[in-house]
Amino acid sequence: MNDLAPLLTPEGRALLDEVRDTDPAQELAVATRLRREHPAELVSAALGQARLRQRAAAKFGEADAGRMFFTPNGVEQSTRASVAAYRAGRMKEWGVTSVADLCCGIGGDAIALARAGIRVLAVDRDPLTAAAARANAETLGLGELIEVREADVTEVATAGCDAVFVDPARRGGRGRVFDPEAYSPPLSWAVATALGAPRAALKIAPGIPHEAIPAEAEAEWISDGGDVKEAVLWFGTEPGLVRATLLPGPRTLLSRRLPDPRVRPVGRYLYEPDGAVIRAHLVAEVAEEVGGGLLDETIAYVTADELRPTPYASAYEITDQLPFNVKKLKALLREREVGTLTVKKRGSAVEPEELRKKVKPQGPHAATVFLTRVAGAPTMLIGAPARPAATGAPGTA
Numbered sequence: 001m002n003d004l005a006p007l008l009t010p011e012g013r014a015l016l017d018e019v020r021d022t023d024p025a026q027e028l029a030v031a032t033r034l035r036r037e038h039p040a041e042l043v044s045a046a047l048g049q050a051r052l053r054q055r056a057a058a059k060f061g062e063a064d065a066g067r068m069f070f071t072p073n074g075v076e077q078s079t080r081a082s083v084a085a086y087r088a089g090r091m092k093e094w095g096v097t098s099v100a101d102l103c104c105g106i107g108g109d110a111i112a113l114a115r116a117g118i119r120v121l122a123v124d125r126d127p128l129t130a131a132a133a134r135a136n137a138e139t140l141g142l143g144e145l146i147e148v149r150e151a152d153v154t155e156v157a158t159a160g161c162d163a164v165f166v167d168p169a170r171r172g173g174r175g176r177v178f179d180p181e182a183y184s185p186p187l188s189w190a191v192a193t194a195l196g197a198p199r200a201a202l203k204i205a206p207g208i209p210h211e212a213i214p215a216e217a218e219a220e221w222i223s224d225g226g227d228v229k230e231a232v233l234w235f236g237t238e239p240g241l242v243r244a245t246l247l248p249g250p251r252t253l254l255s256r257r258l259p260d261p262r263v264r265p266v267g268r269y270l271y272e273p274d275g276a277v278i279r280a281h282l283v284a285e286v287a288e289e290v291g292g293g294l295l296d297e298t299i300a301y302v303t304a305d306e307l308r309p310t311p312y313a314s315a316y317e318i319t320d321q322l323p324f325n326v327k328k329l330k331a332l333l334r335e336r337e338v339g340t341l342t343v344k345k346r347g348s349a350v351e352p353e354e355l356r357k358k359v360k361p362q363g364p365h366a367a368t369v370f371l372t373r374v375a376g377a378p379t380m381l382i383g384a385p386a387r388p389a390a391t392g393a394p395g396t397a
Contacts, residue, residue, distance in 0.1 A: 337363030
């Protein structure tokens with residue numbers, strides 16, 4: 001697919017509606033039938049777009065994804081709608097009325113910004129991608145707020161905008177790019193552009209080394225439903241601030257520049273910090289919040305004697321602590337009649353699926369095993385999600 005124009009015609013749109021819910025296993029039969037009445041290229045393009053829309057539903061929701069236009073890279077690299085809406089909300093709170101969205105892709109962020117009432121200049125140098133962004137703006141009724149321009153972002157003047165948003169491409173011909181200077185455009189260019197704007201946000205990979213973060217930036221790691229989605233460098237806010245934001249919510253944990261937590265013996269409860277908290281290096285803030293310490297100085301698990309619910313970590317009640325030993329684990333699980341086993345690991349080379357095959361859990365009960373290190377020693381911690389004690393009704397003991 002290298003041209004969206006045929007799909008934007010009345011015939012193309014009708015065909016898209018017809019193949020909307022096509023099962024991939026039935027594509028050949030559907031294509032054979034439709035090619036009797038429509039050009040083969042149009043049928044192929046419509047079925048390909050239907051597949052992309054089905055994949056995009058997880059990011060954009062079925063209602064929007066079912067109307068939007070995508071490219072394969074656009075589905076893969078676009079921002080999840082909930083994350084884009086959160087970021088647009090921050091800009092709206094600052095009073096931003098216009099944004100230059102550089103490397104706009106198929107328009108996911110531009111759509112969120114426009115829905116927040118912000119005018120957008122959306123720029124991408126790839127003709128097909130820019131065409132998809134333009135089609136999406138029109139299809140979703142946002143054409144008056146979104147101007148799509150096919151151009152090299154390094155050659156676009158942004159002086160007339162209140163803010164700049166840059167989402168550099170972080171994939172090359174061989175997959176993900178981990179060196180920020182290998183982004184397209186490079187991070188150094190994006191930072192220089194951000195520093196020249198009143199406000200700016202740069203979307204970056206969540207694995208970026210903290211030492212690569214410019215001193216002028218605020219750094220934010222964002223997770224959605226427990227999955228880390230991205231990191232953002234904000235300019236024009238509070239330089240040096242670090243935060244982790246969890247969606248839905250949002251719930252935001254700010255850095256208090258705490259020292260590393262102490263290492264302590266395993267307590268009754270284990271806390272698994274959200275991935276955004278770990279990436280933001282805010283495990284110490286969680287440890288202070290729950291009154292706990294670390295199992296090991298190199299492992300991001302927090303242990304404590306009391307249950308203090310926090311949105312920034314999942315709590316588990318630990319029932320057993322054993323040196324790593326598959327036979328002992330298998331015997332314990334058999335004794336407890338555990339058939340549903342969740343395996344989590346941090347600081348262990350053991351693969352959860354391989355362990356599950358070896359212990360062969362059977363029975364009506366469930367358990368969670370943590371493969372980790374305690375004071376440097378390979379250890380198994382067995383437990384289950386912690387449940388706050390029920391509060392008695394008034395007048396009861």
